[in-house]
Amino acid sequence: MDERIKVKFILTSVLRLRFKRNEIELLLAPGATLREAIQTLVSQYAPDASEFIFDSAGNLKVRCIVNKGLANLDDELPDNSEVIILSQVGGG
């Protein structure tokens, strides 16, 4: 039986252009954190998009809405999580 957790990423803004798709589903090991999930996403689908997601110190340059709420990079993701990776949300 596959015990991996399912995480659906919804991509917006420049990431949609970099990944060339709107949504990506990943299967990850149980206990995977948001950071690990994003790192897996980047390495598998768009390694050159890393600079748009993390700064040189490893901080997020984007924001994530996990299961309709805000989350930290070290939060563990439950099975069937939905992660929306957002662009900047300042003024317009």
Added chain:
Amino acid sequence: MSFGYHGKILRVNLSTGEVKIDRHNEQFYRTYMGGAGIGLYYLLKEQRPGVDPLDPDNMLIFATSVVTGIPVSGFSRHTIITKSPLTGALGESQGGGFWGPELKFAGWDAVIITGRSSKPVYLWINDDKVEIRDASHLWGKETKEAQQMIREELGDNRVRIAQIGPAGERLVRFANVTNELKHFNGRTGTGAVMGSKNLKAIAVRGTIGVPMYDKNALLEKAKWFAQNNQQNPANHEVRELGTSGIVNGHNAMGMLPTRNFQTGYFEAADKISGETMAETILAKRESCYACAVSCKRVVSCEEPFPVDPAYGGPEYETVAALGSLCGIDDIRIVAKGNEICGRYGMDTISSGAVVAFAMECYEKGILTKEDTGGIDLRFGNGEGMVGLLEMIGKREGLGDILAEGVKRASEKIGRGSERFALHTKGQELPMHEPRVKGMLGISYALSELGADHTRVEHDSDFDFQAPEIFLKQAETLGILERLETWTIDEKKMRMFYYLQHHFSFLDTLCCCLFCFAPVRAFTMADLVNIISATTGWEVSLWELMKLGERRTNMARAFIIREGFTRADDWLPQRMFEEIPNGPSKGRRVSPEELEKALNLYYRMAGWDPEKAMPGEAKLVELDLGWLADILYPERVSVAK
């Protein structure tokens, strides 16, 4: 020799045809620097208090700054200042493009228009030659045709033209002024003031240039920015997707104004997003004068309506105002609405807001098909929105009422419609949700222009998920802590106070926020160095913050003089009601907290908390003793 400015302000009286020059010394330029600093100096010193905004005596001022027109990104803008026909408060609006730099190249720092011509005219400024020309044949023309006719008439395709469309001629109270058909002084109805003076356009051609103290240093800055600005996430996104790249983000956080602010979540947001625009109707990206950001969009399509790319493409504010706010889920229809507003010369924020107001009135049974001329005006009816925008531009039927703005329209319609008229001081709310962005809500309440989204950096740039680089750059102002977006507590008010004055000096200098806001690629130290290299002055961030504070106090003094009171510093009732669904469900502004926050602000500012009015000592501290003499005629100056 002066650097950065010419020391010449052009004055044109359209009633008499008199043209003359005001000259000011270095102290004047260093104190007021440009934009609304210069504009408010004239409004407060020369304009009759209580003047009707559409009266010939209302001054219409086009101002650049001491840095406008230098060959560095972010200095393409100019400001129009007047008394607003939409609000009766301060009329002030910035526009980018090419017109401001051209005015500087022609040797002028500002143009002040007074009076009213007996027939339609346009002004032709060709370096130091100034001519008032007949515009009878241009009156009634849409902006594209008028621009083409003026250029043909003057025999020069490089003439830059600031003009009004038919909406300005018909005194639509949120008519704008446009240059190059794609750049707008959008808000507060400055186009209606231009229309009231029978002034169709100001055409400019300049060959004199801008005197710069250290041109090489400026060119180095320009080169650095061109090579590096895309490392900044906000700059990168705005090039890739335009300002509407934030649509999906705002929606995911439950703060995308939807169906006349009934909620902050639009189920079809992605269909009107910057991503969808890029994938469907985007034709190309463009820039303002000398800018390496390229935030401007040009769009075109044939179905369901043909959209002319000459009018550029919709910004975020337009996408939300003509999209989610009206329940429209088709970016092509939003683009058509944008084109109509460009053709007639109408502010897209207020245009979308009056349509959304009418839609809610229709759905609530306050307006019927009899009122709408047969249009089924339910939210989501794109054809209805397009038709109504045309009616507003022509002032036909219901459009004639809506052309007055939501405040006046609701007063005329009555029957409880006032509740759906979302404005502060008479200006329609921009497309940002005060129930989620607390500091932005404070700025809506306080703004001397009525609701405006460019008075302060937005809360979400400094919350717990904002990129580290944003916080890092704001440290220069002493902003060291992340705060939740929706709060308006003491810490947030301190953040607001500093960021407000920061934005105020950027506006005074006519700087583009997409280059110089705290979260953008240029740092505050860069700006200080650029101003010094342009003018030869050893400016500091402290001096600039005082410049921003000075302008805020002058603006406040102006609206107090025009009869506004503390009671006008408030938000529409809907903001005190909970957002009913979506990610921000339950968020609301507490009126008690708002009251406390405003009280704290007035005391921080050195204002009388009961009158919301600048104190005498504060005015003196800002070198505005002459203004203290006006506001406090009984005062005895220490120097007297």
